[in-house]
Structure formats: C-alpha cells, structure tokens
C-alpha cells in the first residue's frame with residue numbers, strides 16, 4: 039500500500055499533537071512507504087539519478103520514529119538506544135551484538151576497517167573500477183594502492199587480485215565491493231569466499247555489501263557466512279543509506295568476529311554515539327520486512343523500465359543487481375551529462391577508466407518513465 043504522509047496520520051488518528059504519545063505507540067504504525075508524489079524535475083528540485091539513494095524515502099514508521107526522537111529524546115545521550123540498534127542489526131545479520139560496530143554511515147566503517155589493519159609494510163588491493171572510499175582512506179594514510187585491471191565487461195579479476203596479494207611481502211588489505219559500484223554486477227561468491235576461506239597469509243578482507251539487499255542473482259552469497267563460521271580475516275560493511283533510504287541520517291555498521299570488531303573499534307571515537315533520530319529511524323526500518331520488500335519491488339520495476347528502453351535503443355548495459363544501471367554511451371560522458379543537467383536530471387559522475395559509460399541511479403517507476411522519454415528525445419536529436 040502506498041499512502042501520503044497526511045493520509046497516514048489521518049488513518050492512524052494522528053495529528054502533530056499525537057506525536058506526543060511517545061515512541062512505543064508511534065513506531066507501531068503501518069509499515070507503508072510514503073511515496074513522494076511525482077513532479078517533473080526543476081532547477082530547484084532536480085531528479086537525482088546520481089547518488090544511488092532510495093527514491094521512496096524513509097518508511098513512514100521511520101519518519102514517525104525520527105520525529106518522535108527529536109521531540110522526546112534529543113536531550114538524552116543515545117547509548118542505550120545504540121545498544122538496542124546494535125542488537126537489531128545483529129538479528130538482521132543473524133549474529134550477536136559482539137559482531138556489530140555501529141558507525142556514521144558505512145563511510146566511517148570503510149575508513150576504520152582499513153586504518154585498523156594498516157602496518158608499515160601494508161598495501162591496499164582494489165579493482166581498478168570500484169567505489170572510491172577505500173582508495174581515499176589509503177591516500178590519506180600514505181598507504182600504497184595496487185589497482186587490478188578489470189576483466190571483460192568490467193568484471194572484477196579475482197585471479198589478478200590474488201596475484202597482487204601473493205606478490206607482496208607485507209600485509210595486504212583487500213577492499214572488495216560486492217555488488218560492485220559503479221558496475222552494478224556481482225562476482226561469483228564461490229570464488230571470492232573460497233579465496234577468503236583459504237586465509238592468504240597476512241591479508242585482511244574489507245567486504246562492502248552496501249547493495250546486497252537488492253541482489254537477485256543466485257551467484258551472490260554474503261560474506262557474512264564466513265564471519266558466522268568464525269573467520270577473523272574478514273569484515274562485512276553495511277549501510278542504512280541504500281535500501282533503507284537513510285543516506286541523510288548517516289548510519290552504517292561493521293559485521294565481523296568479536297576480535298575484529300575490537301580492533302576496528304580503536305579507530306572510531308564512539309560507536310554508541312550515533313544521533314538519536316537516526317538510531318530510532320534505523321530501529322524502525324531494520325525490522326520492517328514490508329518496507330524492504332516494497333523498496334526492492336519498486337527498484338525492480340524501475341530497473342525493468344530502464345532496461346527495456348536501453349534494449350530498444352540498442353544501448354549496451356551491464357546486468358544490474360543494484361539500484362543503479364551502468365550503460366555504455368559509446369561517446370564521452372560530459373556532453374550527455376550536461377544535456378541531462380539542462381533537463382534538471384543529474385546522472386552519474388565519470389568513473390575512469392570507463393570514460394564512455396554512465397551510471398544511472400534508479401528513481402521511482404514514475405521517475406524512470408520520465409527519464410526514458412528524455413532518453414528517446416535525445417536519440418531523436420542524435421545525442422545518444
């Protein structure tokens with residue numbers, strides 16, 4: 039069911055004053071999505087097909103929980119509720135609170151996990167085309183970065199990464215995003231997980247599964263299964279910014295063996311000090327199966343609209359397992375991006391070395407319908 043915020047409050051008998059009831063009654067509200075009404079993009083309100091956000095916005099229950107937290111808990115330290123969130127995240131992953139370290143978005147998890155394993159002889163090993171935070175952390179810490187060339191269709195060359203690790207005398211930290219960003223594809227988990235389970239000497243794996251909830255491919259098996267088997271050479275990073283639609287609230291977490299969590303925790307100020315509206319919203323969402331299902335469904339429908347149009351137009355694309363699609367313009371990105379911007383549509387930034395490819399984040403079904411119409415207009419003008 040999709041309702042507007044006003045309808046939600048009316049249906050629940052809640053006005054602004056009703057927020058004073060306290061969090062227990064409020065978080066018990068319907069798990070419906072408050073889908074934003076479609077409006078053609080404008081300069082003031084562009085269509086953001088560039089940041090891999092969830093265009094549905096936070097669930098209605100999370101909106102109520104966050105608002106209630108501002109009204110009733112803003113003057114209180116958040117550690118008790120952070121404890122509850124760590125427990126809820128552990129339940130979500132099928133582990134224990136000792137396996138969890140909360141962070142301000144997964145950006146903090148990436149930084150802390152890498153920094154915790156840096157040694158004077160360390161190198162960071164990454165695929166050439168992947169999310170930039172791993173490399174950024176390495177650069178800030180003066181850590182050598184080895185980028186492994188991509189295989190066919192921008193696939194990750196795991197064998198090449200293994201060689202880069204084996205050839206190095208000191209510590210290797212492997213930052214691996216699966217599904218990968220910006221390519222949107224997954225690797226065969228059997229190969230990745232076997233490599234980690236082989237415990238290559240002096241190697242730590244930072245596995246970023248920011249988009250795992252969107253995956254449909256049977257090839258994907260979360261590396262959390264290795265954590266659950268007790269492996270201490272790996273951590274799995276999760277975020278509330280993607281399917282949970284909380285990019286502006288800044289919550290993420292690291293899932294790992296307790297000894298790894300203890301080590302990584304040295305690199306954050308406090309993991310029990312996340313802002314209380316974010317904590318309450320995350321608590322409302324992490325158990326909200328209906329919201330996750332609805333987000334996944336909207337994403338699949340939006341992706342089908344885009345895929346169909348790209349196929350009709352003969353524009354090559356990779357098989358997306360995420361909330362974005364990587365497409366081949368076979369021409370420089372800049373003119374295309376600028377022309378889309380003139381239509382108030384923001385598309386993905388350049389991702390070298392894929393300089394002729396464009397990442398399109400998926401919006402709502404209505405957003406994608408609008409976008410493919412623009413794409414067809416561009417084709418008629420010979421712009422794509």
Ligand SMILES: Cc1ncc(COP(=O)(O)O)c(C=O)c1O
Pocket residue numbers: 089090142143144145146169171215219246248276277278279285289290
């Ligand atoms: C693979 C990957 N990891 C981490 C992040 C950062 O997420 P957060 O908002 O949790 O810091 C992103 C953001 O786009 C991402 O694509």
